[in-house]
Amino acid sequence: MSYEVNGATIEHDEEGYITTLSDWTKDLADVIAKAEEVDMNSEHWEVVNFLRDYYEEYQIAPAVRVLIKAVKKSMGPEKGNNKYMYELFPYGPAKQACKIAGLPKPTGCV
Amino acid sequence: MADNIKKFLYVNRRAPYGTIYALEALEVVLIGAAFDQDVSLAFFDDGVFQLTKGQNTEEIGVKNFSPTFRALGDYDVTKLYVEQESLDERGLTAADLQEITYEDEDDDWAEKPSLKIVSRAELSDIMADQDVVLSF
Numbered sequence: 572m573s574y575e576v577n578g579a580t581i582e583h584d585e586e587g588y589i590t591t592l593s594d595w596t597k598d599l600a601d602v603i604a605k606a607e608e609v610d611m612n613s614e615h616w617e618v619v620n621f622l623r624d625y626y627e628e629y630q631i632a633p634a635v636r637v638l639i640k641a642v643k644k645s646m647g648p649e650k651g652n653n654k655y656m657y658e659l660f661p662y663g664p665a666k667q668a669c670k671i672a673g674l675p676k677p678t679g680c681v
Numbered sequence: 682m683a684d685n686i687k688k689f690l691y692v693n694r695r696a697p698y699g700t701i702y703a704l705e706a707l708e709v710v711l712i713g714a715a716f717d718q719d720v721s722l723a724f725f726d727d728g729v730f731q732l733t734k735g736q737n738t739e740e741i742g743v744k745n746f747s748p749t750f751r752a753l754g755d756y757d758v759t760k761l762y763v764e765q766e767s768l769d770e771r772g773l774t775a776a777d778l779q780e781i782t783y784e785d786e787d788d789d790w791a792e793k794p795s796l797k798i799v800s801r802a803e804l805s806d807i808m809a810d811q812d813v814v815l816s817f
Contacts, residue, residue, distance in 0.1 A: 629752035630744065634715060637755045678711045
């Protein structure tokens with residue numbers, strides 16, 4: 572199973588998470604987002620970039636409640652809430668945004 | 682709800698790399714943190730090496746997961762007990778450990794230390810006080 576981006580083939584697991592984290596590019600993110608039926612705009616990118624920074628710092632993809640709390644702290648309560656985040660990523664802000672961000676499946680998502 | 686809260690202590694006694702125990706323990710803690718229990722961690726014997734700062738795993742080809750300990754506060758895991766005697770026996774001091782903090786929601790998000798250095802006797806009391814002790 573794989574994504575095709577700019578002529579390259581990027582492997583992913585059965586749920587769509589890429590298997591080699593260093594394969595990620597912004598173009599790949601757009602391809603994954605399309606497969607997820609997410610139309611990426613600047614608000615989506617803000618969350619995806621936030622997740623990549625979080626992973627860079629802590630080496631972990633946060634669970635959804637942890638993500639929302641962290642977004643609230645960094646971007647304010649009008650973005651750090653369930654409604655806003657689920658509108659951006661209807662199938663789960665942590666799961667979908669992590670997938671698009673090229674990170675592993677969130678740890679502690681039940 | 683309050684009646685259902687149990688005290689869980691995750692015991693870490695092994696070095697961070699060479700076996701999978703340390704990483705698995707941390708994953709279990711992060712997953713278990715979703716269940717709103719009273720969670721704490723204990724580090725003694727070689728487990729204290731898990732918390733040392735400046736870890737570099739490049740040459741052994743495994744992931745350096747030590748930064749993840751600093752995310753525990755986001756998961757509301759804010760009590761990490763480190764045994765003084767284990768540090769002493771290994772020539773370590775508190776200054777060799779990475780700084781791990783959490784933000785106290787009930788105190789205007791003040792940043793507070795999560796690491797608590799305790800004596801062997803104190804740790805023994807802490808263990809006796811738990812409902813569940815999981816050893817890794």
